[in-house]
């Protein structure tokens with residue numbers, strides 16, 4: 162199949178459990194899907210030093226903390242990060 166232009170295919174945020182483009186720059190007090198009042202942050206090692214996404218503690222819905230473009234930028238930073246679980250047992254400084 163030949164694609165026009167040279168843009169990359171759009172990243173499928175639904176694979177991350179993110180179904181809307183709404184951005185919550187602060188942790189939401191309630192889940193936008195089920196209304197549960199406990200929402201946690203998901204941190205991605207190597208991506209950024211804080212939560213990258215929000216996740217409902219009941220239904221697991223994930224919500225954006227940053228724009229989709231910025232989220233992808235952070236995820237791309239972590240692309241080459243790996244952990245050798247068969248190697249050293251201490252990972253803490």
Ligand SMILES: [Zn+2]
Nearest residue numbers: 192195217220
């Ligand atoms: Zn929920």
